[in-house]
Amino acid sequence: MVKSNKKGFTLDIAFICLLCLLPLLWLIWRGYNGDLGVNPIETIVRQLGVWGLRLLIVGLAITPVARIFKQPRLIRWRRPIGLFAFAYILLHLTSYIAVDQYFDWAAIWKDIVKRPYITFGMIGFVLLIPLALTSFNAAIKAIGGRVWRNLHKLIYVIVPLGVLHYFLLAKADKTMPLIYGAILMVLLGWRLFEAAKRRR
Amino acid sequence: MFIKRIRPGNGDISENEVTPKGVYDQRRQIMKLGLGFGITAAVAGCDMMDGTDAEAAQVKGKLAYKPGPFSTHEKKTEYDAVTGYNNFYEFGTDKLDPAKYAASLNTRPWTVKIGGLCGKPQTIGIETLLKNALEERIYRLRCVEGWSMVIPWIGFPLASLIKQAEPNSKAKYVAFQTAEKPKEMRGLRSNVLDWPYVEGLRLDEALNPLAFLAVGLYGDLLPNQNGAPIRLVVPWKYGFKSIKSITDITFTERQPPTSWQRYGANEYGFYSNVNPNVDHPRWSQATERRIGEFRRRDTLMFNGYGDQVAGMYRNMDLKKFF
Incomplete structure (x- = not known):
C-alpha cells in the first residue's frame, strides 16, 4: 500500500466528497424546481445510473493517473469515489424499484431474468456490495490486505458489466456507451500492460 | 426537387411559433429591406406565396377543423x-x-x-x-x-x-x-x-x-x-x-x-x-x-x-x- 503522511478525512478527501455530491445535489435542485423534463422518472433513474458509472470509471482512472504523474496521495481518493459510485448505483436501483416499477416485484423479477441489460446490471450491483462493505479500515484489517486486494479486483468485472448494461439499454445511438467502453479499455489495458512489464 | 434557399443563420425560428405582433412587424420590416428572405418565407409560409400581406391564419398556425x-x-x-x-x-x-x-x-x-x-x-x-x-x-x-x-x-x-x-x-x-x-x-x-x-x-x-x-x-x-x-x-x-x-x-x-x-x-x-x-x-x-x-x-x-x-x-x- 502506498504510504502517505496524512491519514483520515483530510481536506482533499473532503473536496472529493463534495465533488461527488454535486450531481446528486444538482438532480435534487432540478427536481425541486420541476426541471426534470417531460419524463422526470426516466431522468432520475438515468442520471443516477450514468453518474454511478462515471464515478466507477473515474475510480479506475485514479491508479494510472497517480502512477503516471507520481502522485501516490491520489490513491486515497479511490475509496470515497468508489463509495459514492456505489451510493449512486444503489439510488439508481432504488429509483428503478420504487419509482419506475413501483415495487411491482413480479415485473422486476421478470426484468432481471429476461432482460440481459438488467441481468448484467444486477450482477454488477451484487458484486459491488462486498466491495462497499469492505471499504473501511476495520474491514480491511479483519480480512487481511491480501484478501482485500484480491476481492477488490472484482471491480475489473463490475465496471465492464456496467458499461455493457448501458450499451444494451441504448436504443440505437450507442455513441455514449462506446465512449465509456473505449475509456474503460484504455484503463484496463494500462493495467495489463503494467502487469506484463512487471512479469518481465 | 426542392427549391433550395439560402437561409442565413435563422435556425432558431420555427414557422409554428405564435408570432407576437411586434416581432411580426419587425419581420415585415426585414422583408422590405430585402434581407433574410428565407426567414420570412419559412415563417410566413404559404400566405406569402399567395401574395397576401395580411397576418394570415397560416402565420398564427390556427387551423379550422x-x-x-x-x-x-x-x-x-x-x-x-x-x-x-x-x-x-x-x-x-x-x-x-x-x-x-x-x-x-x-x-x-x-x-x-x-x-x-x-x-x-x-x-x-x-x-x-x-x-x-x-x-x-x-x-x-x-x-x-x-x-x-x-x-x-x-x-x-x-x-x-x-x-x-x-x-x-x-x-x-x-x-x-x-x-x-x-x-x-x-x-x-x-x-x-x-x-x-x-x-x-x-x-x-x-x-x-x-x-x-x-x-x-x-x-x-x-x-x-x-x-x-x-x-x-x-x-x-x-x-x-x-x-x-x-x-x-x-x-x-x-x-x-x-x-x-x-x-x-x-x-x-x-x-x-x-x-x-x-x-x-x-x-x-x-x-x-x-x-x-x-x-x-x-x-x-x-x-x-x-x-x-x-x-x-x-x-x-x-x-x-x-
Whole structure:
C-alpha cells in the first residue's frame, strides 16, 4: 500500500466528497424546481445510473493517473469515489424499484431474468456490495490486505458489466456507451500492460 | 426537387411559433429591406406565396377543423410535453434534440409525391393538402420505448388521399418516405439509421379509418419536431410507424422495407402493432408510462384500438408477425 503522511478525512478527501455530491445535489435542485423534463422518472433513474458509472470509471482512472504523474496521495481518493459510485448505483436501483416499477416485484423479477441489460446490471450491483462493505479500515484489517486486494479486483468485472448494461439499454445511438467502453479499455489495458512489464 | 434557399443563420425560428405582433412587424420590416428572405418565407409560409400581406391564419398556425371520430376522452398530454419530448432522429437521437434543432427544417415549399402502382400518380403541394376538410382526432400514442401520450391531432384520413390516387389491383402495400435534407437536418450526419427514413403499411391498414394524416396538433399547424408539414398517425402501432415530414407515398406489390426493421429485424417488425404480449427483445412491452403520470399503466392490445383494427390480423400469428 502506498504510504502517505496524512491519514483520515483530510481536506482533499473532503473536496472529493463534495465533488461527488454535486450531481446528486444538482438532480435534487432540478427536481425541486420541476426541471426534470417531460419524463422526470426516466431522468432520475438515468442520471443516477450514468453518474454511478462515471464515478466507477473515474475510480479506475485514479491508479494510472497517480502512477503516471507520481502522485501516490491520489490513491486515497479511490475509496470515497468508489463509495459514492456505489451510493449512486444503489439510488439508481432504488429509483428503478420504487419509482419506475413501483415495487411491482413480479415485473422486476421478470426484468432481471429476461432482460440481459438488467441481468448484467444486477450482477454488477451484487458484486459491488462486498466491495462497499469492505471499504473501511476495520474491514480491511479483519480480512487481511491480501484478501482485500484480491476481492477488490472484482471491480475489473463490475465496471465492464456496467458499461455493457448501458450499451444494451441504448436504443440505437450507442455513441455514449462506446465512449465509456473505449475509456474503460484504455484503463484496463494500462493495467495489463503494467502487469506484463512487471512479469518481465 | 426542392427549391433550395439560402437561409442565413435563422435556425432558431420555427414557422409554428405564435408570432407576437411586434416581432411580426419587425419581420415585415426585414422583408422590405430585402434581407433574410428565407426567414420570412419559412415563417410566413404559404400566405406569402399567395401574395397576401395580411397576418394570415397560416402565420398564427390556427387551423379550422371539426371534431372527428375515434377520439378518446382521456386527459390530453400537455402541449409542452407533446412538442418537447420527441423521437425524430433526423434532428438527433436525444428526445430533446428535435425541439432544439427541428426549426432548421424549411417546410415551404413542400410537396408530397404519390406514385407507384396507381391510376393517378400525382404531386400535391402542402397548400392543397391543407385545404382538405380537417378534423381533430384525439389519439393515444404508444412509443416502443414504453411511454405514451394522448395527442389531439388535426388532419384528414389517409384513406381519402389514397383513394384520390386510385391504387390499382396489384398494389398491396403503401411505402412512405421522410424528407432527406442534410443541410436542414443535422441528424443526417449520423448514420444511426439509413436515410431517408422509410415506413410502410399494408394497403388495408392504410385504408383503415383510423389511419390519419396529421397537419396539426392542439389546433395549430404541426411544429417541425412533430413532423411538419404532414405526418402519418397510426395509433394502434408503435410510434415509429407514424412517419414524419412525408415527401413520398408509393404503392407497391411487395412489402416495403422500414427503417427500424433495417436497423434490427429481430427487434422491430414490419407490423409493430402495440402488443403487451410480445416484448421487445430488450425490454417488456406489458406496461407503459403515460407522460404526466406517476404509476405505470397496463399497455392495451392494439393500444386500445382493437375494435377498429383486430379484424385485419385475424388469422395471423402476431408473435411471428410482430
